[in-house]
Amino acid sequence: MASQMANIPALKELQGQIQTRMNKTVDDFRASLVGVRTGRASVHMLDAIRVDYYGSEMPVNQLATVSTPEATLIVVSPFDPTVVPMIEKAIRNSGQGFNPMHDGKVIRIPIPPMTEERRKEAVKQLASVLEDHKTSIRNIRRDGNDTIKKATKDKLISADDEKRAMEETQAMTDTEIKRVEDLFKAKEKEVLSL
Template sequence: MFDEKSYGVKMVKTIDVFTKELSSLRTGRANASMLDLVKVDVYGQLMPVNQIGSITTPEPRMINIQVWDQNNVSLVDAAIKKSDLGLNPQIDGQLIRLPIPELNEERRNEMKKMIKSMGEKCKVSVRNIRREANEDLKKLLKNKELSEDEEKSHEKNIQNITDKHILIIDDKVALKEKEIMTI
């Protein structure tokens, strides 16, 4: 029995990951999710910043990180500087302030390219799921568990599901680009 839905669910999960990556991109406004991809090497393992301190956005262009353990302040500072966010942390005891600078034209264009390439990677993942589905269909046909008509019908449905998900990715890319260019 062939289950088209399971491949659709995989595609949705792929887009969820892509959406999370997009939300971590800097747009000129302070957003705690910008730090989601920053991992800090503490206690012998890589941990997200939000597990080492509390993150707040007291104003539109500022993120504050109240680090719980004084020993981790320099580690969080180093991880943020190493990330490609382009932020310059200011340390005040156990509080790290992250002023969010205005995006200049050059940085906006770099980010547009980054968003496009992230979108392309996501599309490739969705297409790989389609290919996996089609390979499974061929196996079922070969083992005579499906008729050729059923195989063609499933293949067409998988293609429709793929097309829908590719459109969703394109929309997300366009929306994020617009957001970056208007701020």
């Protein structure tokens, strides 16, 4: 859709800022989806787990190579064998229901099939994350609209420009909310399929 705001450089810049912020929110939601358990092993299942490494919280993938040699197994190969117990403890205490085992060098994490109850709980958790991101997108819209209203009040733009700018901001909002909802539906289908 050709932008009517292009006539006014300040509005065009504002529109770009709004779009950038909304895109970041969508990307953040997409990143949240990657770590969700689906019953199939994924290296991203460990992305949210932090290991207490000599007083610093470090992600597992910065302390080890993470791989999935088969659909129901994650293998963690630490760069330094002395961190094996720390990584194992962090994985065990992550609340994801993993039962890691190690031989002193490599940690193996079998991924048990998800129960129906666990699948529904994962979808419920995802729905909550979805709502948070939709709220973020709406807050970005509100901030943009506030800036547009201020520009009108300060006589920088006309009432017609204000109306057009707000309509375009709403159109962007609707598009980005649909994007996160579509991502959610695809992940929900993946989680619930056996």
